[in-house]
Amino acid sequence: MEVSVRLKIKSLYNGLSTKEQNIADYILENPISVAHNSISYLSDELNVADSTLFQFAKKLGYSGFKEFKMAILIEENNFSTTSIHEKIEIDDNELTMAQKVFDSNIKTLTNTKKILGLDDLKKAAEIISNSNLLYFFGVGGSGILAEDAYHKFLRSPAHVRHSTDYHIQLMEASLLTPQDCAICISHTGKSKETIRIAEIVKEAGAKVIVITSHASSPLAKIGDVVFISISEEIEFHSEALSSRISQLSILDSLYVILMFMNKEKSKEALSKVRRTIWDVKH
Known part of the structure; x- marks a missing residue:
């Protein structure tokens, strides 16, 4: 295509x-x-x-x-x-509405997949793998994605950090070192809060990986590696909702790549987590 x-x-x-x-x-x-x-x-x-x-x-x-x-x-x-x-019409039934939402999300994933770059994926994975600490930053809807990524990467060999409190995020950013990295997520790339965090991270000498839907945004210009998520929108379907599907997939991809880069450590970390969860659930 x-x-x-x-x-x-x-x-x-x-x-x-x-x-x-x-x-x-x-x-x-x-x-x-x-x-x-x-x-x-x-x-x-x-x-x-x-x-x-x-x-x-x-x-x-x-x-x-x-x-x-x-x-x-x-x-x-x-x-x-x-x-x-694709616009949802007033006389569409519930199934048609749902199908149009699915079609929109599928198109979002397809378009984002098209512009993924091998060099960017390699570079980001190497930065994460070589970092002492990996921080996830985001506010609002992007904060939910950051929390999901934190939950996922806890199963990896990476030492991860995340807070939902913005003031704590600012403090954490200021304490990063050149041996650390941060993943900053913002759909628009114009969030003043996230931009400020990224600036602080850069001032600390740490690497910044950006995930956004806007390549020309202020946040994207700060990133050492930038991943662009493509949004395909329909009426009453928020851009942030559509883009989060592709952003989650980018984060999932980085997680899987990291796990394969460090197979033995990944198995060990995953085993520890699974044993702990098993003990609680059974």
């Missing part, structure tokens, strides 16, 4: 130069304008040379800017049709 322009841009975003990121931001925010205007008009809008836009299109795998514009136009037309089709 052909990867969309949006997904291509998001998958490459963190490796782009500042000028290229500005172009990417403009395209993501103004796809219709890009599709319907000349390269000269757009270069004036962005204050870049025509050749810069041409090279940007080539970097995404297109033969030139004309083919790039056509891809955006087709994508936007398909997106409009899909949105109308």
Whole structure:
């Protein structure tokens, strides 16, 4: 299946130069304008040379800017049709509503899977594996994901920490060392609380792994490794709800990779946890 322009841009975003990121931001925010205007008009809008836009299109795998514009136009037309089709109608029955929610979540997972990068997964797993302490940070809905990840990674060889209290999170962040790392989760990547935590973590010299749905967000710019979750939304279906499916899958993937990187220690940790839980349940 052909990867969309949006997904291509998001998958490459963190490796782009500042000028290229500005172009990417403009395209993501103004796809219709890009599709319907000349390269000269757009270069004036962005204050870049025509050749810069041409090279940007080539970097995404297109033969030139004309083919790039056509891809955006087709994508936007398909997106409009899909949105109308998937929108939950007032006369939909309960089963139809549920099926549309499932379809949306499936699409979210499929799109996020497309932009996962091997290098990012390897780097993140190595950072976690080599860290003395692994902290999970998030507030609001993202805090629930952080807690779920903490619960999961307790079964791994990693030494994990998590708190639901924001003030304690701030204090924990300030105590990190260059031998530690933090996973910061925020759907928008604009949460002032999470951004501040990430800044404190960086100031302490620790590594930051970011999970967000917005590649151009302030939080994403702080991360040593950034994973982008793609949201596919329908009416009355919150973005945070849709994105959490893909974010959970990213965290599950890191957990599984870490466990396989440290098989013997993983077996030992998992065995201890299982014995303890068994004693309580039986």
